[in-house]
Amino acid sequence: MALFIEDNAPVIVQGMTGHQGMTHTGRMLNAGTHIVGGVNPRKAGQEVTFHIDETDKDLNIPVYATCSEAKEATGAKASVIFVPPRFAKSAMLEAIEADIELIVVITEGIPVADTAYCVELALQKGIRIIGPNCPGLLKLPESADASDKGINLGIIPDGIVSSGPLGLVSKSGTLTYQLMGELADIGFTACLGVGGDPIVGTTLVEALQQFEADDNTKAVMMIGEIGGNAEQDAAAWAKEHMSKPVVAYIAGFTAPEGKQMGHAGAIVSGGKGTAQDKKNALEEAGIPVGKTPGQAAQLLREIVNGGTPQA
Structure with a gap:
């Protein structure tokens, strides 16, 4: 893959x-x-x-x-x-x-x-x-061979993680880097920032599809944020098709309605697109949601180590 x-x-x-x-x-x-x-x-x-x-x-x-x-x-x-x-x-x-x-x-x-x-x-x-408005794609090398360098397309820092069994997809660039750092000791197959605009070229669902089909990816961290329904779509797809464990973090629980928070698509409008709505959809699909980035990392760590995550 x-x-x-x-x-x-x-x-x-x-x-x-x-x-x-x-x-x-x-x-x-x-x-x-x-x-x-x-x-x-x-x-x-x-x-x-x-x-x-x-x-x-x-x-x-x-x-x-x-x-x-x-x-x-x-x-x-x-x-x-x-x-x-x-x-x-x-x-x-x-x-x-x-x-x-x-x-x-x-x-x-x-x-x-x-x-x-x-x-x-x-x-x-x-x-x-x-993308657009994304940090890009970092693919880690599949082997320890010094000639295998992987590939870095964009602005994701490559020196903070090594190869491992995790996939990461995020709407936020900064949170991409934070979760990479939190889970650096486990390592990644690929880290992908899809961007936070209202329309993007690659969705959370499409990223999950890639990780599901990749033999080297054993679990996935998904980072979402307020606005739109990409996380709900991802939850619905994962519930039906994802065999690998997924853990999520949603940014923006304290965001006021009608105020854009960072990304152009990160806005709660008409009572829709709230972090709580996304959390509910994900948890109903069996995807644990961390209250903080650190807790989300710990939940995924427990799954990878063979335990039962405690939210």
Whole structure:
């Protein structure tokens, strides 16, 4: 099971020559990601130099004018997008039209209509989008072989966890990192941030489907938040189809109605989308919900260790 993308897949970065793109491309390269090019029509034909700590050598990454040109030259299968919101729709459309198989959109503040248009087009073409407004995807190596580096697409810190039997999916970037740290001694197969916008390219349900099908994933941590009904949908799917244990944490129990809390989609409106509603749905599906991130981690730890979780 590839968990969204096969190991060592060639990756391009749209917006690689900007400050954020440069910073995180360097991080991704040092994490072992096989980055083969950047995309910026104004700097096409240039190269950007990155230092690889492990080898203490510099690596020159070429810049291409378009995604299609980059794919033709490199065989790229994934793209990570670091561009300002006003350019994000064009960047997504360019990657979709180039038939890039996986598009990870880090940018926040993208108009919902732009995201909806691109997500629908991607679905029609069988292309997966992760995000927007997300930390991305971290896949840990399947073996202890030093040549197996896994893959890091986005801004998730890779040095705080090792390989293990857990999967993690989250609507919150910060809570992704916190739960990774809480469970670092057990380790992960993959950590995925789906994003907190009202419309995202990959849902909690789709993430659970991937983890359920992955032989190396034995249990899953799911982090939700107020707003929308993604957690209720995930609870319903898990109740019918999930054979592996899932533990959840829901952020926003004290959030006032009508006030947006962080993410664009994190808002209780008309009495719907409350943390309590989500907690009820998850627990009815047999998914324990921690009152705090630390308690959620402890619940999953007890399950992995063969015990019965005590909420």
